[in-house]
Amino acid sequence: MQYNAPVKTESSPYAGRTGLAEWLAPKILLAVSLLSIATTAGIVVILLTESCAFFQEVSIREFLTNPKWTPLFASRNFGVAPLVAGTAMVTAGACVVAVPLGLGCAIYLSEYAPERVRRILKPLLEILAGIPTIVYGYFALTAVTPFLTLIFPQIKLFNALSASIVVGIMILPMIASLSEDAMSAVPSVMRDAAYALGSTRLEVALKVVFPAAFSGITASVVLALSRAAGETMIVTLAAGALPNLNFNYLDSIQTMTAYIVQVSKGDTPRGSIEYLTIFAVGLTLFAITFLMNILAKFISERFKEEIR
Amino acid sequence: MITGEALRRRVIRRKRRDAVFHGIFLMCALAGVAVLFILLLDVVKKSAGWLDIGFITSFDSRKFEEAGMAAGIVGSLCLIAIAAPLSFVLGVATAVYLEEFAKPGRINWLIQTNISNLAGVPSIVYGLLGLAIFVRYLGFGRSVLSGGLTLTLLILPIVIVASREAIRAVPAGLRHASYALGAGKWTTVLRVVLPSALPGMLTGSILAVSRALGETAPILIVGAVTYTAKLPQSLFDSFTAMPIQIYNWTGLPKEEFRHVAAAGIVVLMIVLLSVNALAIMLRNKYSGKR
Numbered sequence: 271m272q273y274n275a276p277v278k279t280e281s282s283p284y285a286g287r288t289g290l291a292e293w294l295a296p297k298i299l300l301a302v303s304l305l306s307i308a309t310t311a312g313i314v315v316i317l318l319t320e321s322c323a324f325f326q327e328v329s330i331r332e333f334l335t336n337p338k339w340t341p342l343f344a345s346r347n348f349g350v351a352p353l354v355a356g357t358a359m360v361t362a363g364a365c366v367v368a369v370p371l372g373l374g375c376a377i378y379l380s381e382y383a384p385e386r387v388r389r390i391l392k393p394l395l396e397i398l399a400g401i402p403t404i405v406y407g408y409f410a411l412t413a414v415t416p417f418l419t420l421i422f423p424q425i426k427l428f429n430a431l432s433a434s435i436v437v438g439i440m441i442l443p444m445i446a447s448l449s450e451d452a453m454s455a456v457p458s459v460m461r462d463a464a465y466a467l468g469s470t471r472l473e474v475a476l477k478v479v480f481p482a483a484f485s486g487i488t489a490s491v492v493l494a495l496s497r498a499a500g501e502t503m504i505v506t507l508a509a510g511a512l513p514n515l516n517f518n519y520l521d522s523i524q525t526m527t528a529y530i531v532q533v534s535k536g537d538t539p540r541g542s543i544e545y546l547t548i549f550a551v552g553l554t555l556f557a558i559t560f561l562m563n564i565l566a567k568f569i570s571e572r573f574k575e576e577i578r
Numbered sequence: 579m580i581t582g583e584a585l586r587r588r589v590i591r592r593k594r595r596d597a598v599f600h601g602i603f604l605m606c607a608l609a610g611v612a613v614l615f616i617l618l619l620d621v622v623k624k625s626a627g628w629l630d631i632g633f634i635t636s637f638d639s640r641k642f643e644e645a646g647m648a649a650g651i652v653g654s655l656c657l658i659a660i661a662a663p664l665s666f667v668l669g670v671a672t673a674v675y676l677e678e679f680a681k682p683g684r685i686n687w688l689i690q691t692n693i694s695n696l697a698g699v700p701s702i703v704y705g706l707l708g709l710a711i712f713v714r715y716l717g718f719g720r721s722v723l724s725g726g727l728t729l730t731l732l733i734l735p736i737v738i739v740a741s742r743e744a745i746r747a748v749p750a751g752l753r754h755a756s757y758a759l760g761a762g763k764w765t766t767v768l769r770v771v772l773p774s775a776l777p778g779m780l781t782g783s784i785l786a787v788s789r790a791l792g793e794t795a796p797i798l799i800v801g802a803v804t805y806t807a808k809l810p811q812s813l814f815d816s817f818t819a820m821p822i823q824i825y826n827w828t829g830l831p832k833e834e835f836r837h838v839a840a841a842g843i844v845v846l847m848i849v850l851l852s853v854n855a856l857a858i859m860l861r862n863k864y865s866g867k868r
Contacts, residue, residue, distance in 0.1 A: 288765065295764040299675035300685075302668055306692050306738070309731050313703060316710040374606025382600055383607070391607055398614045400854065402792025404821040405621070405843050408828050412836055413620050442610050470596035493698070500700025502795035503821075507828055527702050527795070534705070534799045540714055552706045556699065563698040 317556055320549030327543055333550065339513040339524075341547050342533075348547070350554055352513035356430070356523040357499050357555070360509065363434025363519065364441055364498040369491055371438075372445030376487075379446070380453035381475040392447075399443035407507035410436035415508060422520055428510030431519040436504050441494040448493065452486025452573065453479050482576075489570035496562035500555065502527040526555045621847075624840035633841055637807040638823060642834040647842055650823040652809045653722065653802070654791055654849075657819060660726025661733060661790050666783045668730070669737030670772075673779075676738075677745040678767050697735040704732045705799025713800060720801025722810045722817040728800050729793065733786040740782020744775040777864035784857040788850050794821035820846045 325333070328348040336349025375395075379388055415432040418425050425431065456479050464478045480487070510522025511532055524532075530548045538545045636646030672689075680686040708728030718724045748771050756766040803816050804826035810817045824846065827839035 288762065292762040292764045295767075296675070296679040299671050299679060302671040303675045303680075303689050305668060306672060306689060306696060306734065309707070309734070310692050310696060312711060313699065313707050316707055317703075320710065371606045371609050374603045375610060378600075378603035378607040382603055391611065394611050394614060398610050400788065400792075400850065401614075401617070402794065402821060402846065402850070404792065404794045404824050404828075405617070405847070408824065408839055408843060409617050409620065411828060412624070412840075413617075439610070439613050446607075446610070470592050472596040472599045473592070475599075496698060497700075500702065502700070502702045503825065506795075507825070527700065530702055530706070531795065531798055534709070534801070535804075549706060549710075552703055556703050559698065559700055560695070563695060567694070 313556065317549055317553040320546055321553045323541075324543070324546035324550040327546070328550075337515055339529075341544060346543075350526075350551065352515050353524060353526045353529055353551060354554065354558075355515050355517065356505075356509070356513060356525040357527070357558075359430050359517060359519065359523060360434050360437055360501070360505055360525055361495050361498045363430065364438035365491070365495055367435055367438025368442045368445050368494065368498075372442050372491075372494070373449055373487065375442070375446040376449035376453060377475050377480070379450045381471055381479060395443040395446060398439075399447075401440075403440065403501060403503040404507075406436050406440050407503040407505075410504055410508035425520045426510065426522050428508060428512075428522045429520055430509050430523045433505045433509035434519065436508065437498050437501050440501065440504065441498050444494045444497060445490055448490030449483070449487045452483040452490060455486065456482045483573070485569050485573035485576060489566040489573060492562055492566040492569065496559045496566070499562070500527065500559050502531060506531045526551050530555075618847075621840050621843050624837055625844045628837045628841040629844055634845065638805055638818075638826075642832060642838055645827070645835070645838045647820065647823060647845055649806050649809060649818050650820040650842070651845070651849075653817040653819045653822075656722045656810055656817060657726045657729055657797070658787055658790060660723065660813075661729040662783065662787050664727075664730045665733050665737045665786065666779075669734055669783070669786075670741050670779055672734075672738045673741030673745055674767055674772070677742055678763065678771065693735050693738055697739070701732055701793055702795040702799060704728055705796035707731065708796060708800040719814060720803070720816055721814045723813040724800050725797045725802060725817060725819070728796050729790045732793065732796055733790050736786040736789060737779075737783050740785070741775070741779040744778025744782065745771060747778060748774045777860055781857045781861045784853060784860070788853040788857075791850060791853065792821060792846065794819075794825055798822060798825070820849070 332348055333350050335351075336347050337351055338347035338349050339352045340347045379391060383391065410432045411428075414436055415425075415427065415429065418429070418432055422431075460478050460482060461474050464474045469477070505525045506528045509525060509528060511524050511528060512522040513524040513529070514521070529551055533544055533548045536544075633646050634651065635648055636644060637648050638650075639645045672693075676686065676689065680689075705728065708724055708731070712718045712724035712727050713720055718727075752770050752774060753766055756770045761769070797819055801816075802818050802822045804818065804822060806816065806818050820842065824839050824842040827835045827842060
């Protein structure tokens with residue numbers, strides 16, 4: 271039952287300062303709340319205006335179809351494809367690592383784990399999720415890459431494989447915890463019915479819970495992949511600075527995020543074409559992650575309806 | 579027709595498969611934990627012998643024996659001193675509006691959709707926003723103020739979400755009691771809802787601060803300097819931060835700097851764990867009281 275606050279009337283005790291505060295407070299709070307909209311608007315406006323300046327010097331056609339990205343060299347090429355390919359490689363690689371492990375972990379936590387084990391495992395996964403990406407980057411460069419060199423002697427010091435694996439580890443807790451939420455939301459009557467028919471836990475997990483939670487799980491994976499695409503420090507430290515379209519995981523690559531860092535580290539004057547490129551690349555990255563987030567939201571809303 | 583023997587064998591097979599997959603799922607769950615321990619052990623081992631009082635109190639140096647983290651520690655504290663109070667005030671105000679005053683409608687749908695979208699924007703994009711608005715447009719330069727404001731915007735969605743949950747957890751009875759005494763909506767929020775939700779809001783904000791402490795990309799874009807031998811004296815001074823120094827040391831060619839970086843990571847992780855422990859203590863202290 272919803273009770274409402276007393277309404278102000280002529281004879282009410284809300285006169286003077288209290289009355290003013292009651293009247294003013296919601297308006298101030300609304301103004302502050304609009305700051306979040308201003309932030310989004312700021313991001314979109316900044317990325318669009320600076321990109322517009324960029325596209326006055328470089329055609330959109332060249333940006334999208336030129337297969338080379340060499341804006342810092344003497345012979346300049348402004349094709350974003352190699353950077354997008356780099357980001358796609360790392361995201362796909364991270365997906366291969368994180369999806370099986372994350373889903374296995376989620377099934378274990380939601381269907382198998384005794385309460386005691388859950389209470390230890392979940393905080394540990396939270397710690398894993400709270401480790402700064404710079405630490406993961408250090409780990410990729412100084413521990414994972416040397417280990418990979420033992421398996422693939424021809425691997426480059428900066429390579430896509432090491433970065434992909436570590437980005438995968440970074441998003442693993444996110445997939446595990448969001449997918450576990452989706453599986454736990456499956457009504458227990460569905461489980462009980464399957465158990466009553468003599469199913470094993472594996473059959474309940476794979477044939478009842480997993481299909482019922484499928485859209486929720488998909489949403490969690492898409493959300494985690496969007497995180498992977500926007501990841502910066504791991505790829506900056508471990509994946510190199512060599513944008514290319516070779517799709518070789520043992521080679522150096524460059525992602526969109528790593529390029530932005532590379533340029534901002536140097537002192538590029540405002541208005542120069544190098545300064546503008548990072549906003550064009552930023553706009554591309556923002557558009558990609560935004561679409562992925564919208565997709566995840568759309569899928570998870572459908573999931574909520576299915577569960578109901 | 580299935581005979582008794584065939585049925586028995588099938589049940590045994592299904593049970594065995596269940597047991598095998600139980601093991602596989604457990605391995606998946608332990609994989610993350612294993613990596614966590616390998617990572618921490620690796621860093622601690624590499625930092626051994628490099629981490630001492632001198633490392634915390636001295637400035638960075640081109641000589642690896644003398645490199646220290648003082649500027650990074652102070653710089654990170656300055657960033658947090660700007661971002662934590664600002665994001666707390668703005669975040670709590672937004673949360674109060676959305677939970678207590680907002681009526682369902684277009685504006686509120688817009689604000690809410692916005693906040694969930696903002697939480698998914700890559701942190702480097704916030705760096706670009708800070709670079710264009712604070713550094714260039716408002717003319718704050720590559721200063722500690724620009725960095726702090728950028729981090730404020732970055733953690734604002736986290737603070738809002740946590741504060742909304744804390745407000746929602748306030749029992750309706752408390753509000754009703756306040757209304758019954760004739761208090762208005764704002765008075766009720768100020769005197770009843772906020773004090774009761776404060777521990778939860780503080781916990782969420784502290785966790786957001788720990789996120790801000792570890793962020794590297796946005797302040798790198800905004801223009802944190804990788805090498806400095808002085809502390810920021812004013813809001814408009816240049817700055818560095820703990821993750822920035824770690825990034826710098828990791829990228830230096832001399833092998834010894836890897837150990838310096840490891841020592842830096844240990845310091846950063848100790849700070850983060852203490853901040854998180856503070857949040858957990860706060861949560862445990864107040865969660866039983868209601």
